[in-house]
Amino acid sequence: MKAEAGTEREIKSMKRVYLSLGSNLGDRLGTIRRALDQMSATGIEVRRVSSFYRTEPVEFREQPWFVNCVAEVATELLPMQLLKALQKIEWGLGRRRTVGKGPRTIDIDILLYENAVVRSAALTIPHAGMAERRFVLIPLCELAAHLRHPVTDRTVVEMLNETQDRGQVIRIRTEDIAAGHAPAHARVGIANTD
């Protein structure tokens, strides 16, 4: 029947999702790249990835700097299914939950899932902290500066201009990574010196 076919198409349609990835233990850049590679094997199609950034820890400050990026992905997974799939990838890459805001081999957060608003014990979408984190907003701005937050109606660039966060977010030049001579502030995946 037509109506059923339409419903099925709707359920199976690909959703556009923005993810934040971060790491501050071990081979930070390599771990993020492995996480992105593993997504395609789990029904999460990586469409675009921002630059990588070296970022200052916020909240729990006594820990190594992070490497962060944002990825635009497409998936048929529903929000909770997606969270579970991402947690499986985190676990496989050695993520163990210890100190709340402490060091982590890999952290993957769901920032936006189309225009969905989800509020449950396990999942908050849009991500609760996104408007207050330059390490999220700067890479997200590269991919979708004019995308609107479905609750506040602010665009990404507006959130970036309005945030109180002053944490340092330094773009890593891929030329430096490839050549193996990154300046000290961007030395990641080559040596973890901080």
Ligand code: AMP
């Ligand atoms: P984290 O320490 O950042 O990995 O987050 C811990 C918990 O946050 C996870 O176990 C999730 O259940 C929960 N959580 C709530 N909202 C989100 C979201 N949008 N993306 C990822 N995790 C989330």
